[in-house]
Amino acid sequence: MSAPILSVENVSKRFGGVVANDAVSLAVPEGAIIGLIGPNGSGKSTLFGSIVGFHPVDGGSVRFRGEEITRYRVPKIARMGLVRTFQQTHIYGQMSCLANMLISIPQRQERFLASFRRPKGEEIERAESLLASVGLWEKRQLAAGELSFGQQKLLEFAMALMCEPRLLLLDEPTAGINPTLINGLVAQLRRANAELGITLLVIEHNMRVIMNLADHLYCMAHGRILAEGDAEAIRADQRVIDAYLGAQ
Amino acid sequence: MSGARDWWLMAALLCVGIVAPFLFPALVAQFAFLWLMVVFALSWDVMGGQMGYNSFGNILFFGIGCYTTAVVQRDFGFDYFAGLGAGLGLSGLIGVGAALLIGRAILGLRGHYFAIGTLGLGIAAAEIAGGWHYIGAGAGMVTPVFPGGVDTRNLFFYGLLFALAGSCFIFLRALYQCRFGMAINAIRDNEDKAEAMGLHTLRYKITAWCVAAFFLALAGGLAGNMIGFIDPRDVAFAGATYGVWMVLMAVLGGKGTLWGPVLGAAIFHLVQELFWTYLLGWQRVALGGLIVLIVVFYPQGIMGWLRERRAGHAVRDGEAQA
Amino acid sequence: MIANLELLAGYPVLGLDLILNGLLIGAVFALAAYGMALVWGVMNIINIVQGELVILGGYIAWAAVGAGVPPLLCVPLAAFALGLLGWGLYGTVIRRIIERDLFISILATFGMSILLQQLMNQVFGADVRTVDSGFGTLSLMGGMVTVAQVKLFAFGLALLTGVGLWLFLSRARLGQAIRATAQNPRAARVLGIDTDRTYAATYALNAALCGAAGSLVVMAWTIHPYIGLQYTVRAFMIVIVAGLGNVAGVVFSGLGLGALENLAGFVLGAEFQVAFVFLLMVLVLIVRNLILSRRRSYLR
Numbered sequence A: 001m002s003a004p005i006l007s008v009e010n011v012s013k014r015f016g017g018v019v020a021n022d023a024v025s026l027a028v029p030e031g032a033i034i035g036l037i038g039p040n041g042s043g044k045s046t047l048f049g050s051i052v053g054f055h056p057v058d059g060g061s062v063r064f065r066g067e068e069i070t071r072y073r074v075p076k077i078a079r080m081g082l083v084r085t086f087q088q089t090h091i092y093g094q095m096s097c098l099a100n101m102l103i104s105i106p107q108r109q110e111r112f113l114a115s116f117r118r119p120k121g122e123e124i125e126r127a128e129s130l131l132a133s134v135g136l137w138e139k140r141q142l143a144a145g146e147l148s149f150g151q152q153k154l155l156e157f158a159m160a161l162m163c164e165p166r167l168l169l170l171d172e173p174t175a176g177i178n179p180t181l182i183n184g185l186v187a188q189l190r191r192a193n194a195e196l197g198i199t200l201l202v203i204e205h206n207m208r209v210i211m212n213l214a215d216h217l218y219c220m221a222h223g224r225i226l227a228e229g230d231a232e233a234i235r236a237d238q239r240v241i242d243a244y245l246g247a248q
Numbered sequence B: 001m002s003g004a005r006d007w008w009l010m011a012a013l014l015c016v017g018i019v020a021p022f023l024f025p026a027l028v029a030q031f032a033f034l035w036l037m038v039v040f041a042l043s044w045d046v047m048g049g050q051m052g053y054n055s056f057g058n059i060l061f062f063g064i065g066c067y068t069t070a071v072v073q074r075d076f077g078f079d080y081f082a083g084l085g086a087g088l089g090l091s092g093l094i095g096v097g098a099a100l101l102i103g104r105a106i107l108g109l110r111g112h113y114f115a116i117g118t119l120g121l122g123i124a125a126a127e128i129a130g131g132w133h134y135i136g137a138g139a140g141m142v143t144p145v146f147p148g149g150v151d152t153r154n155l156f157f158y159g160l161l162f163a164l165a166g167s168c169f170i171f172l173r174a175l176y177q178c179r180f181g182m183a184i185n186a187i188r189d190n191e192d193k194a195e196a197m198g199l200h201t202l203r204y205k206i207t208a209w210c211v212a213a214f215f216l217a218l219a220g221g222l223a224g225n226m227i228g229f230i231d232p233r234d235v236a237f238a239g240a241t242y243g244v245w246m247v248l249m250a251v252l253g254g255k256g257t258l259w260g261p262v263l264g265a266a267i268f269h270l271v272q273e274l275f276w277t278y279l280l281g282w283q284r285v286a287l288g289g290l291i292v293l294i295v296v297f298y299p300q301g302i303m304g305w306l307r308e309r310r311a312g313h314a315v316r317d318g319e320a321q322a
Numbered sequence C: 001m002i003a004n005l006e007l008l009a010g011y012p013v014l015g016l017d018l019i020l021n022g023l024l025i026g027a028v029f030a031l032a033a034y035g036m037a038l039v040w041g042v043m044n045i046i047n048i049v050q051g052e053l054v055i056l057g058g059y060i061a062w063a064a065v066g067a068g069v070p071p072l073l074c075v076p077l078a079a080f081a082l083g084l085l086g087w088g089l090y091g092t093v094i095r096r097i098i099e100r101d102l103f104i105s106i107l108a109t110f111g112m113s114i115l116l117q118q119l120m121n122q123v124f125g126a127d128v129r130t131v132d133s134g135f136g137t138l139s140l141m142g143g144m145v146t147v148a149q150v151k152l153f154a155f156g157l158a159l160l161t162g163v164g165l166w167l168f169l170s171r172a173r174l175g176q177a178i179r180a181t182a183q184n185p186r187a188a189r190v191l192g193i194d195t196d197r198t199y200a201a202t203y204a205l206n207a208a209l210c211g212a213a214g215s216l217v218v219m220a221w222t223i224h225p226y227i228g229l230q231y232t233v234r235a236f237m238i239v240i241v242a243g244l245g246n247v248a249g250v251v252f253s254g255l256g257l258g259a260l261e262n263l264a265g266f267v268l269g270a271e272f273q274v275a276f277v278f279l280l281m282v283l284v285l286i287v288r289n290l291i292l293s294r295r296r297s298y299l300r
Ligand SMILES: Nc1ncnc2c1ncn2[C@@H]1O[C@H](COP(=O)(O)OP(=O)(O)OP(=O)(O)O)[C@@H](O)[C@H]1O
Pocket: A015, A016, A018, A019, A020, A038, A039, A040, A041, A042, A043, A044, A045, A046, A047, A087
């Protein structure tokens, strides 16, 4: 594997008395698909927030493509090509699905004056084909807020792809998605990874999906990294089994 | 709203705008005020409707325009038209400058904190103007006398305000069709997401605020001259009248739509003229009651109501076909 | 302005006078602010008509005194009348804007404030009004510091009302229902609390507080139909500084605001005192927001 595109070192985050992340370290190699699992409330979503600058961390460092980004703010980190999706869907409710896609083009080299042009034909094409790939093409003129939760989840995923990130953090992409669609979604993720070269870090509760998808897995519990390894190793790890059983 | 219908409506409005003062010569001043109201509602809606930043202090820029133009006319020794032109130019500049400066600080506030913060700004401006002797303090300023008869004067300002309203509409229409329009809509719908996707949110917010400020400052320069007398609290920084009307007109017509503010301004102007003519002394009581009624029962405005009705029809049609 | 500063530096006792008088009015601000915090916290409504309720309380006290009621009785009278009005306002308007967008509640209560302003102007006239409470003036430090006794009385009564309110909220059944509803309306409903009635009581209580504050204002200072918004802004600012549900904080920021405002009015000139209040509010908002933004958060 190549050099890590993202390396998290000893990141801690407290909310009042709750220690949501406790000296968490992990590395995401360029081009890989990495899984992040753990019982409810183990601090996975909080770690995403810590990485993308959603809240200031209490300690530790985050490096993206060799650059120290621990103190950067969300928009700047996003423009560097590190984008996350939300567990609770975040979309632009009153705008049409197509507009949701069109506003999600990469902002990396976006000049200020460029915001005073209309969307280009190729952008519209790309937006529509991405919408089609998640099965939302028929809904493209519908206000995004009218979509069901699962559809919003798919839309948010398509928006993330539209943004062409280098590293995409997905927070439970299959939650609320119809089981028959999940296979398609997994194929999409693979394709984004292989064809577009997007590195993926995926939080997932669906073990079948994540064991299948990820090259390498981290398991969190009580704000700490409990274990890491490939699917086999994680499946066999007694601590992981205990964590899940203990939580239930 | 489809493009073709937009153009038809705009052409029709253009005709009405040109013909009206000759059909009803007695009402030219009223019509001029109507266009002023259109500028108010349109420029408020950039922030309030399209971006979700409900400002109660946009009157600030109107007042800046009033005073800047009047001061240029008083102190620069130009003749009337040159003075007016220079004054308007400077008003636009200072308005935008003020928006840039204040915007950095105040656009970090969100939701109701922004609304009340801007309300405070507008009133503070009125109080400062009311105590500042350079601009006449509480006694206000009188603008120079128009070189010509009353009718010519009215027609002159009518033309300018009509042109301002028209260019404001066309400019905003174009703006809303670019990526900029989408970006400010995105900020309205979910600012956290917009940030997470890397949009330059602060930059867009400040730009929108500057656009509103520019048109309002020009409107202020013109309106101050048309009224002829600039009172700090009742004309320039008239938060309790113009300042609230802006919001109300946009809400009445339909926030966040292109035609809503225009429609809202037209209807509201009529109502307001009626109140101020027939209910003098009680006009604000009636207006306050109207605000409560509109906000409580029709918060989506006329355009929103029309759209809901259409959507309802579509659903029923769909069921009929099925 | 510089001259005023020099005067102040030369005669610190003058500053004492200003601060003392400011503290006294600050207690009355705190009363209105406490009502605002209550409505905001419990019903999630920013009550822009707050200041008009204060002024209306003042007018009712003024009218009652005119009709021969002794001034001291006017305080409970105004509170009671405003409480009734608050109940009525809740039933007609406020209940319809609860749980709606905050913009809607701001605009609706703003409409009510415009309505009340002119209504008061028509009913009570446009003159500045005050009530002679029959108290004398207290002279301290050889006449350098003077305090009208009625201001002391207003101060004491405001604090007393605050304590009473705190006791009510922590002890009385209705008070506990109000606090429970503020915490979690849905859970309160499940527990059998009639939230609609609780809201009505909260709003009426708030209006009564405003009425009491207004009657104190008209005895110790003056009122005018169009100055209500200043009281709204002061209340808002105090709540922002103190936070919701912090009685001591509200009292201290109220007193602080009163003193600061009085000093600023002297230094900048009386014509800029109102501007100072409003700019201070904007400043408080911006600074609080900046502090939060260091934690990547914002005022909400
Ligand atoms: N903004 C916040 N304020 C206070 N506590 C928080 C906040 N966000 C998260 N927490 C707490 O931090 C802990 C970790 O939460 P987090 O959302 O990261 O868990 P998670 O692993 O994503 O769980 P799930 O699988 O259920 O999504 C929880 O105990 C949660 O209550």
